[in-house]
Amino acid sequence: MSYVDPITLLFASIFTSNILLSNFLGTCSFIAISKDIGSSNGLGIAVIVVLVLSSAISWPILHYVLIPFNMIYLDLFVYIIIVAAVVQALEMIIERVSPALYMSLGIYLPLIVANCAILGVVLFMEIRNYDFGQSIIFGAGSGIGWWIAIVAAAAMRKRIDKNPVPAGLQGPGITLITMGFMSMAFVGFSGILRVQ
């Protein structure tokens, strides 16, 4: 891939190609957790950490193990193992450092393993041929983008909850609609620059 300066890449991954709002990855935990702003914040930060660590571990394994042995087709297996291990490690650390956050995240913390945003970012890193520094920046940027999106959505849902929502649209229904509007708003950023 052609050279992109780190700041542009960071900006692009946060805003113009937001992992959640333009690629629609990681929506399940987004819908479930965005009802509470505190948990959203915690999960957002956890996702940033997992993304940075998974990118940092996956890149050397891709370039020093998978490519030399000509086994790029095993990437999905390997990445899933890495993501699962990182999440497991993070779970142990959060339990030690912040039992309150550990409890409020509950089942969603181990479910980061199944958060497709993580696997998506690692696979993007591979197909876009990022170097090590770019991978980490892209991972961090995507994580920050996901975090901004979920916290913003939680803030909106807090206001939505005070208003009458038609019965059939309560909960996930109105969240998906909100997400659609947010996504449209983020399309506005894509005119600024484009990094693929």
Add this chain to the structure above:
Amino acid sequence: MTTDLLILQTLLVGLVSVLMAVMISIIDGIVNNYGDVVVDVNGKKQMTVKGGTKLLGTLADQGIFLPSACGGRGSCGACKCQVESDVGPHLPTETPYLTDKEIKDNVRLACQVKVKADIKVHIPEELFNIRKMECVVEKIVELTYDIKEVLVRMPAGTELNYVSGQYGQFEVPKYGDIKEPTARAYSFSSNPQMKEHVEFLIRLVPGGAVTTYVHKFLKEGQKINVIAPVGDFNVKDTDASMICVAGGSGMAPMKSIFNDRIARGVINDRPIWYFFGARTTKDMFYLDWLWELDAKYSNFHFVPALSEPGPDEDWKGPVGLITTVLDEYLQTKIPLTEVKEGYLCGSPGMLDACMVVMKKNKMPEERIFFDKFA
């Protein structure tokens, strides 16, 4: 060629897995290493232990056994223990078993609380008597098709002091799908005067981890761990008539109570009514012994009832649910003015139904005592 490729692929995925496993175990070693922590019990006893395990297990390693009917799965709520230091908020796995007052007093389920730092706990004095003993299975008697009488002998030189109505935890070794030694609570059916032995009545529960082992694999002469004595179900020292209701293996504490009273010569001191409910004659046991007590002691009344006797069964006694029979006796046979105490042992459903009948017949709730199977 293809085999080489397969081996290489396996090696590669294996290598990544090993790397990750190493990373996790290093982090586990750092993060879950809480070092030595001090457990303070009642402000009297300080114990230095390794942190990072659950409070229930930590205390058990130190020879303090909190009651636990489920064996630490968080499903019985028996291992309640007041924690005086801060161990974080109550977990969602604890709250269903605690009252609002207990939550305010920071009563916790010991099997759910992890010991991470110095901790102060309050444990009632009587629990210090609870010990874990390696016993020998001396005799197994098949009472009915699904109930076994299991007699175990205490280790040499050990005497177990308990009162009728208390229970012990029977621990079976790992087998089949059960990956670790598993303990469940059973009431003693033995006479507490006989301190070198204890006896349990164990009914086969389909899918039950311990009962299946007892019924399929347990042999006479085998060594087994018993944690005892536990529980606060006992006979109150009053002159009130005892209205005892039990079915199936709920017979256990009743047998212990009657034998204890016979041994102490007080069996005839107060009226005892024993209502024994079963479905068919196949579920009945100890009938000869109970009829003998009924004949020998004027104050002892035995009332067996069958709820579903088969057409070819020779049954002359009352027919119907034990609650119906109990209701009938309380209304017609047992004087209303007589002061009564209820002693119940059995499944939660049966107990609740008996409570309703007893309260309807003017027996005050605070004089009804029970041993509920969890």
